Amino acid sequence: MANQTIAQYPKGDRSVLIPLLQDIQDAFGYLPEDVLTEAAAHIGMPLSSIYGVATFYNQFRLTPLGKNIIRVCRGTACHVKNSANILFGLESALNLKPGQTSRDKNFTLEVVSCIGACSIAPVICINDDYYGRITVKEIDKILKKYQPTPAKATSVKSPEVTK
Amino acid sequence: MLSWTDQSLKVIPYKLIEGMIVAAYAIGANFGYIYCRAEYPLAISRLTHCIHECEKYGLLGDNILNSKFNFRLKIKKGAGAFVCGEETALIASIEGKRGMPKPRPPFPAVSGLWGKPTVINNVETLSNITSIISKGAEWFASVGTEKSKGTKVFALSGKIVNTGLVEIPMGITLEEVVFNIGGGIPFNKKFKAVQIGGPSGGCLPMSVIKTQVDYESLKDVGAMMGSGGFVVMDEDTCMVDIARFFLNFIQSESCGKCVPCREGTKRMLEIIERVPVAYKEGIDKYDQLQRFKGIIGLKRLADVIRDTSLCGLGQSAPNPVLSGLQYFKDEYEEHLFDRRCRSGVCKELLTFTIDTTLCSGCGLCKRKCGTEAIIGQKGEAHYVLQDKCIKCGMCLETCRFCAINVN
DSSP states (O other), rough: HHHHHHHHTTOOGGGOOOOOOHHHHHSSSSSSSSHHHHHHHHHTTHHHHHHHHHHSTTTTOOOOOOOOEEEEEEEEHEEETTHHHHHHHHHHHHHOOTTOOOOSSSSEEEEOOOOSSSGGSSSETTEEEESOOOGEEEEEEETTSSSSOOTTTTTHHHHHHHO | BOOOOGGGTTTTTHHHHHHHHHHHHTTTOOEEEEEEETTTHHHHHHHHEEEEEHHHSSBSSSSSGGGOOOBBEEEEESSGGGGGGGGHHHHHHTSOOOOOOOOSSSSSTTGGGGGGGOHHHHHHHHHHHHHHHHOOOOOOOTTBBBBSSSEEEEEESSSSSEEEEEETTTTTHHHOOOIIIIIGGGGGOEEEEEEEGGSEEEEEEETTTBEEEEEEEHHTTOOOTTOOOEEETTTOHHHHHHHHHHHHHHHHHOOOOOOOIIHHHHHHHHHHTTTTOOOSSSTTTHHHHHHHHHHHHHHHHHHHHHOOSSSSSHHTTHHHHHHHHHHOHHHIIIIIOOOTTTSOOOOGGOEEEEEETTOOOOOOOHHTTOOEEOOTTTTTOOOTTTTTTOOOHHHHHHHHHHHHEEE
C-alpha cells in the first residue's frame, strides 16, 4: 500500500511533499516512520526535513489514532459559546487529554482551531459526523453511539435455548 | 493564487474560477493555485467538480476558446497552519516547505512561487473581478463609501440570533449588522462587544457601535476587516478571558521564526494569565506586585511586537489585548483589584456551593465531578469541598434543580 501511494508522485520532486504526506496519512491514519523513510528516498529529501514539515502542520500525526476521532472546535465563535466546557466534559467522560488516544484504541480526542461551521457553534465532529449546538448534557448520549458493542451476553445462555 | 477564509465559495466557485482566468489572462500567467484549508472537505469537493466542468467545456486548459491562452488550475490543500494565510508563508507551503514567512522585499509580485513573479490575492477579491468586468467599474463603485468600495461578506456568529454568512454594502454601521441583519442578542441579554477580523482583530464595545463598516473606520477604532469574522459577545462573555483565548491561539500558531512574535506573545499570555487568579494567603504581596507590573508593561510590549514582527500574524497579534485594554479597562481593573469576574467566566475567581434546600440528592453532580469534590448521601443534600474543587463548572451544567450557586 505504501509503495502505491508513494509511486503516484514523480521522483525527485520536493514540491509534492505536503500532498504526499496527506495521502500517506489518509492511507494509514498517521505517518509511520518506515513509510516516511521510503518517501524521503523517493523524493530525494532528507528525513529530517520531512520531519520538520510534518511537525509544523497541525494536520499531521506521527502516532496511530483510535477508531473514532473526536475533533472539538475551539475557534472564536465556539469559544464564545462555551466550547471550553464541552472540551472539559469530553476530557472527563473519556479520561483523555487533547491529542491522546484511549487505551482500547476506540477514541482519539483532538482540538482543532476551526471546523468552519461557526453558525452552529459549539461544534464537535466525530469521524465525519458533525454535532452542532451541543451542550455538556448531550455528551454521554453522543459518545454512546460510538462505544464498541459489548460481546453478546446471550451467547452463554444460548445452548439452553436450543435444547 | 489565493488564500481562503471565505466560505461563500462553497456556493459560488464558478465566480472565483472565472475571476482567476481573467486575472491570469491580464498578467499572462499559465498556472493558478487555489489554497484551501483541508478542514473544509465540502468546499474542496465542490471546487474540484467545478474545475473539472470548466475543463470539459474548454474554459480551462490549453488554447482556451481559441485565444491561444493556456491556463490550468490546481487545488492545494492546506495542512492546518494559521500562519499560511500570510502570503509568503502560503507560497512556502505550496512549495512543500514549512509555512514560514519571508521578509519583504522582494515582494511576491517580483519573486514569489518558485522565485517567479506571482500575484496572490484573496478569494473575495478575485471573485469580485467577474462582476466588475461585466457590469463596469462605476456600477461596483456605486456601492460603498468613498474609499472602501463594493460589498463585504461577513460570517456572523457567536451570541446572535441569525448566524451565517451575510454580504453587506460597505459603509453601513455595526449597529445595523448586529441588530437588524443579525436580529440582535438572544435571550434578552445585553450586547457587550463584537469581535471583527478573526483572531487578530479587535473587540468593539457598545460605545462605538455607530462605526461604519469600512476599512478606514474600523482601523480607526482599533479593529480590522481581516477575514470577515464577526463574532458577537453578550454580557456572559469575559473580555479578559477572550484576550487570554486569542493569545493562546496566536501563541500556538506562531511559526516561531521571529523573536517578537514567538517570545513576545508568550510573555503577553503569561501577563494575562496572572490577572484572573484567586487570592491566596502567603505569597500574595509579591504576586500582587507582579500582576500590576505586568499590566503596566503590557501596552509597551504590545507596541514592540506590533512594530517589529516579521509578518501580519505578529503585527496584529496584540490587537485583541490592546482593544480590550482600551474599551474594557474597568473589567480588567475589576479582575485585578476586586478579583471578581462579572461574567462568571474566569473560573478561578468563582466559588461553587450547593443550595441545600434545592438539592434533591440525585448524585448526578457527584458522578460528573472530575475531582471528587462533591460529597453526600444519595437522597440527601450534597456539599462541595472547596479545597478539592477545581472550578470547572461541570456540576452547574449538569444540575437539573438549579441547586448550584456561583459567586
